Amino acid sequence: MSKTASKAKSIEELEGVISKAIKKIGGSKENDLCKYLPMEHGYMHHFTLKKMKHKEPTELCSLIEKFIMRADKLKVVPPKQRAARGSRKRRDQMTFSRIQLERMLNMARLTGDKEMIALLSPKESLASIKRKLIQSIRQNSIDHELWNSYVEIITAQETMIEMVKRGESPSA
Structure with a gap:
């Protein structure tokens, strides 16, 4: 049997295992399997699943068999810890409200500090x-x-x- 024929057979076998695994977890698509396949720091990324499906189908098949098909109790792998996205706050810079800025600007005007007035004045x-x-x-x-x-x-x-x-x- 040639190498391409054996690879095609393993991909066919993998497709069958994937469809059975999707039914077992109660999912609707391949990506639903990712949460049950552990990786180094969390569950498998869906890009990794697609890559393994085409480049390492036998290894992916054995992972699905081990963690989904032969598992007595399905276990969802916790996700990889990631840094917060939009909620990161800068602690090294102070932020002032509009009212606070206006008060500081008025104080600078009262003292006659032209540099602070220029710095705090809204740029037009x-x-x-x-x-x-x-x-x-x-x-x-x-x-x-x-x-x-x-x-x-x-x-x-x-x-x-x-x-x-x-x-x-x-x-x-």
């Missing part, structure tokens, strides 16, 4: 600052902080343009 777009400047000119009023913000943004843009012209990275 160039278009927004231009609109406010034009509006203040029409109302014949002068807002030095607004003008300073405009100059700061323009200077930063010019610096970035110069850096790009020299071939430097503007993100550094």
Whole structure:
């Protein structure tokens, strides 16, 4: 018997074992078997099951036989411990509520600390600052902080343009 013929026979045999195992666990698809097949730190991943089905069908068949077909009592393998996804909180950075930031900004204004005022003030777009400047000119009023913000943004843009012209990275 050739190697491909024996592999085809083992895949056919595996298909039969898989369908019997699915019936035994009361599942509806192959992936349902994964939770009953132990691996190093948890149950078998469904990608591993598919890979073994095509590359190592006899080994997969023996695993299914051992842990599902010959098992007196079916045992669901606990999943592998994984790091939490979206709930990871950064402990090295403090977060402030909007109200707390506004209070700190008011304290900085009272003390006249321009650096803290600039740091805590909400950043506005160039278009927004231009609109406010034009509006203040029409109302014949002068807002030095607004003008300073405009100059700061323009200077930063010019610096970035110069850096790009020299071939430097503007993100550094």
